[in-house]
Amino acid sequence: MKTNFRSATLLWLTCVCITVQAQEHPVATLGSLWQKVEHNYPGLQAQEALVASTASQKQAVKSQALPQLKFQAQNSYGTFEGSNGAFFPQPGFFNVSGNPNLLDGSDQTFNTFGSAVIEWEVFAFGKQVQENKAASAQHNQSIAQKELYVVELKKELALRHIKNLYATANFEWMSKNAARLKNIEGITNSLALSGLKPEADNLLAHASYLQAAGQQKFWTGTKQAAHIAVVELVGESLVPIDSIAVQRFLTHALLQESVLEATESVDHPILQQYKQQASYFEHSSKSIGRASLPSIKLLGGYALRGTGIQAETVSDKWKDGFSNSVDNYLVGIGLTWNFSSLFTNQHKKHARRKQAESAEKKYSTYEQALHANIEASQIQIQEQTQQLVQTHQAVEQATQAYVMYMARYKSGLITLTELLQIQQLLEQAEKTHIEATQHYWLQLVSAATLTANFDFLFTNL
Structure with missing residues (x-):
């Protein structure tokens, strides 16, 4: 009970610090990135031109009655x-x-x-x-196609932003791991010079540090590549993600009592597309x-x-x-x-009727699939939220254990091998929490795509 209370208190203090820092240094949210995509991305402008084209075609059909x-x-x-x-x-x-x-x-x-x-x-x-109604349905279909393209573009932006946050979180995780191993190397070096520990401990600690430093280089490249992918969609240069955004990425879900609310799936653009196609x-x-x-x-x-x-x-x-x-x-x-x-x-009339029937069947198929997938997604998000709470507690307890075993190593009560094992357990706990956080946000992206509602992500990610 005391451990849970201590973890909850520490989590609350961490989130308060993040909020205060975010007010002093505004963090670019997914919503602000999307505003830049709307203004700069040529693919979206191409879809708007297609909608304007069908609007003109609709007026041209009406003018035939003159x-x-x-x-x-x-x-x-x-x-x-x-x-x-x-x-x-x-x-x-x-x-x-x-x-x-x-x-x-x-x-x-x-x-x-x-x-x-x-x-x-x-x-x-x-x-x-009937020609006027068909032209109106074709125009509405182009609008639905554009909205579907917008949903897919929002999904792609969210995935790239999450990948960028994930790479940055791994880079900071490996940086902390390298710093811990560097500290262990310094301690073993001092103990070896004083004759309290063998020289082999110093070599083993240095080898562990070199492995962590190499992994740090890997995540440096991954982070830079993910940043470039986001810039390509946004269309302008961006400030690299900082520690505030990473901490928000890792801890924000832990304070959420409810997740993304589902909207009526009947409003999804893909359903509107097939509905208007059948009408046409x-x-x-x-x-x-x-x-x-x-x-x-x-x-x-x-x-x-x-x-x-x-x-x-x-x-x-x-x-x-x-x-x-x-x-x-x-x-x-x-x-x-x-x-x-x-x-x-x-024969032409019969062919068009069969095409309308096909579009209606596709509408029913996607509507049924959307209802099932939305329900499944909500359940999975709730379970992943609980997983995040447990992995966060595991990180806190592993950190406390590492501090205690470090003191025991300095006192000569345990060997370096035992200390490195504890360090690896802490490293694995931190990695598991980062992975769980990524899966949580990816599931939210999936739910937002199914409901065509990205408001939660744009505000909180």
Whole structure:
């Protein structure tokens, strides 16, 4: 009971010191790193551009319901074989008319023609409505894809930040271990010089120190590599992680009474993506089916024509091509029906329905998996929290035991081999606590990914 009370008191004092130091020297949290990623990372900007693209496509589909107004103007020079009359040529067709057998003068003349034609599809059995709904679903799907990309990017940032903290914690752990072994080496050297201990103890202590120093170099490189990986996502230089951040990483979970709260999994972007995908295929199928039915359009047009053909003669001068102008107009209603599409569109419609069915089944599959994984993750986090409490107590007790055995070694009551064994037990206890802490935060990242909620991590990591 006294040991547990002493450990809890020491833990409380450690966390208070960390809080005070953090207020004096602000520590970069995962949330602050994410703000920089949002501002700098080009991959996120690419997703935003795709969303803007589908928004423009959605407006383009809606604009198809507006009347289609077409203008054309011509000024041509050529022959005029043909018969008299008025017509409305399509763009790219040129105006040539006249009767050369009754006219004198040139065989070529200038012609001027201009027209405006309006075409308005007033009834298409709901095809336009379904196309608009399909375009809206496609736009919403692109938004869900972007949100899913954001979740994956947050997960990647969290994993790299945890790896950086983990490498730094191991570097500091090995630094403390090397310092302890260096202290042991100094003591054995003094005892060997005074004749109280054999020279072999000094060699053994020095060999243990060299091993720890080599491991320290390894974690130095690992820490620097992890830091570079975080900088790549953030897009700007960062201050290396300090001891305050490491202590927060190792002890923060010990004071948490509750872990990350789960949100409704129905809001997860991957579910929204399949939901909108199914909606798109469903409305697209209906649009294809209704495209097989007739289309009713209102037509209107106005044309102005000038020609160099006079009453009895033909002029080949350019300015005369604007004379003898006449204008015509037309209004009407038309029905267009591609009857063969009744048969061909049935296969396209069936294919889209099957695609919609596939998306709905995927939605149900992922929804069921998310519920199960979230529940399993919550249970695992609770058990890992208890593990952290026990590993922390193990570190505290191993530290106290090491201090006691160090005093016994100085007094000559135990050998160096026994002291090094105690030191290795302390080293292993510290390592186990670091590993358990890493697994705890990684499980929180997994839970945050499943719920698409990184608020807890952004605030506390």
